Amino acid sequence: MPHGRASAAGPVRTPLALVLAAIAVLVVLVAVVSCARGNSEDAGRTQRLPKYYSAADLLTAVTQRQHTDRTAHLRLSGQVDAADGGPTTLGGDGALRVEQGGGISAQFTQTLSPPGRDPQSTAFVVLHxxxxxxxxxxxxxxxxxxxxxxxxxNLATTAANVVAGADPTAHLSRYRDAALVADAADDTVDDVPTVRYLVVVDVVRAAELEQDPEVRDALRAQAAAGVTRISSTLWIDAANRPLRSETRQTMPGIGTLALTSDYRDWGAPVAIASPGAAA
Structure with missing residues (x-):
């Protein structure tokens, strides 16, 4: 082939030119991969919800949010394991209102389905x-x-305990100095991203701090019977709104109540009657 002419296949590339071209391709690939990885990490960071590992911090965050929203719709499901009989299925629908001084009031229809008997539905208002x-x-x-x-x-006692169990911050607020956050994990409730908190109350410590004599005696009795911890689970969304809670508590003379409470439409108007005003 004559010197200085290109072949029909294209220009002749020297080894140095090939090396430089390869380096250029490699730089582009690294940049693309780094950009993609950065975008993925940024997306992951935006999807992660804040977590509270202190019971006091968790209580403060949720309480502030509740006192802003004040109201929510409530759906209940659970079971009462009676001391003298089989399990009774429990369900309910209604609404709750967070009171300014703390605690909640609720109006709901409670349905109990004892084994071998027809379901019994009763409407209740439980005031703070x-x-x-x-x-x-x-x-x-x-x-x-x-x-x-x-x-x-017994129906009223169950209703009162249902409302107490439906209060998402009940254990935290009453036993804040005896409670700890045992676990905080990412989860979802009806496809909504949440953080699932496991809150554990030290029963012995709670009894030492309890001011109500009856409640203190009940806690001491539980501790003497070997129940040293009271656990509850709380699902919190990105705005610190409770979406679900699970509790388990003993109702003296009736049995043990296991309750799941789902909260929807925080801040939406609700109607809770005040029967005492008309009584």
């Missing part, structure tokens, strides 16, 4: 402070708190 009102054919009637052992009293 412990008042329980039951709806009958004539309106709202306050349940006689002194009528211990009666079916009506």
């Amino acid at each position: 402070g412990g008042q329980v009102w039951r709806q009958d054919g004539t309106g709202w009637t306050r349940v006689d708190e002194a009528a211990t052992g009666t079916p009506e009293k």
Whole structure:
């Protein structure tokens, strides 16, 4: 081939030119991969929710959010393991309101399905402070708190404990100095990203701090029976709103209540009657 002419296949490339071209391709590939990895890491960072590893910090974050929203719709499901019988399935729908001084009031329809019997549905209003009102054919009637052992009293006791269990910060606020966050893990509730918190209360420590004599005696009795921890699980979204809670508690004379509470539409208007005002 004559000197200085290119072949029909294209220009002649020297080894140095080939090396430089390869380096250029490698630089482009590294840049592309690094960019993709950076975008992926940025996306992961934006999807991660903040986590609280202190019970006090978790309580503060959720309480501030609740006192801003104040209201939510409530869906309940669970089971009562009676001390003298089989398990009773529990369900319910209603609404709750977070009170300014702490605690919640709720209005809901509670459905109990004892084994071998037809389901029994009863509408309740449980006001912060412990008042329980039951709806009958004539309106709202306050349940006689002194009528211990009666079916009506048992229904009311269950309703009051359901509301106590439905309060997503009940264990944290009452036993904050005896509670710890045992686990905080990413999770979802109905496809909504959440952080699932396992909160554990030291029963012995809680009994030492409890000011109510009856509650203190009950805690001491649990500790003496070998129940040294009370655990609850709480699912919190990116705005620190509770979306779900799971609790388990003992109702003296009735049995053990295992309850799952789902919260929706925080901040939406709800109607909670005030039967005591008209009584």
